[in-house]
Amino acid sequence: MVRRSVQNLILGCCGLILWLGSEAALANVEVIGTPVASATIRQWGNRFTSDTKIAVSYVEALEEVATSELFVGVYDLALVEHPLTADRLRARGLVQFPLLCVPVVVVVNLPGIPANALRLNARVLAAMYTGEILSWNDPGIAELNPSLSLPAIPVVPIAQSDGSAVTLNFTRYLASGSDSWRQKPGLGSGLIWPLGGKGEKDAETAAKRLMAQEGSLGFQPWVNKTRFDLSTVRLQNGRGEFITPTSGHFAGTFKTFLAKSNGDFSAPVNVDGADAWPILAVVYGQMKQIPEDVPDAQETVQMLTQILQAHVPPTDGLVSVGYEDVAQALSQVQSEKRFGPPQRKKVGP
């Protein structure tokens, strides 16, 4: 009896070792990066795993940590909100490509004003955030909204200092319409705000304050509009048009941005195009050109290729790129370790 049990135990252990060593258990795609992309990558991963039996994992991390972990070969794909410059990418041997777009909307808590009725632009928004405009019935706001009767309540600007590209690109939009904003607070994802000090710690906390306080004004990623039932406004783009925030406008603007962006400093703010939504943020993917773990890197490329070719929609109101937008970058990830040009064999003496 005991002998049989020991035999079964040994067989079980051997089976476990064989399974752990098998291709199915070893194969996996390990992704690290921004929390914004977490739900989307998990959803894409589930879809890919059910098709191929290749496991996909996602770990949320800070920007620098994500890139460093990718560089040392712990992970296969890093997702960051702040892209690296071209010379830094070259130095680290990384490939970078845009993958997802996060629409950024301006939201208000104004009683009696329906969603998307209010119109604002960068100049007026900057004046509200610096304290030059203190009341909602200020002539500066009324000039943009002649058909609305604006309440005489104080403006409460709410901001977050969360290190995200959402915040950075919102300040970039403010700087595009106000010289005083560009010269003093400048651009930043963790600014000391002129009126709000350090600001809220993240977008969720800011959204909760926006819900609670009448007369408040803030900026949020598009997903929080439905999550917290916030009221959005129409924003003026680079061409002077007032645009209503819709999924169609976000997707169209992102496509225009991808087609027009040249150079590593292009930001998706005031993208030049008809009906272009003025503020977007982009999540970039980074991979090693010569991967530490070539099979895993190839599976990562396979996952992105399959998901993008099948047009699997991302979650949380994000917009994804098309496969054709990243195909060239993905082809740079080597399928075998080759360092430098191949050596020619010497023939003869």
Add this chain to the structure above:
Amino acid sequence: MNRFPYVASLGIFLSTLLSIYPQASVAGGRVPTTYNQRYQALFAEQELFRKRPELLGCVDASRDYVQGSNAAIFNKLRFQPSSAQMGFVAEDLVGGKVTRTVRIQAEGRVRAYSFLENWETAEINCTFVSGESARVHLSVIE
């Protein structure tokens, strides 16, 4: 029997104790170490990474510059928690190219032949032009 090594090592031990004792008594019994300074430097960098990732390009470029250039006035840089708060970023379109200027306050170890480390308040100015390498300028804030 040569007792010199034992006597010498005892002497070194006693002199170390004597040098630590007054500082330890001033610090309320704790022996001063550089641990706190190192921890604070690490914390400051974490603040940069967490709160202002857009400054990291300049942090990396300035470190590369300091390590790679003999002409730099500092040979080491370190950051404080205030570096994240006081960092300034601006973008302009110059000659059709996006030019990003980043300014960070930090501390720089002055390049000098000395036993003592001389850390000064430093201003790091980075200029990034699309498609070009970063330009770094370091200066001492008086």
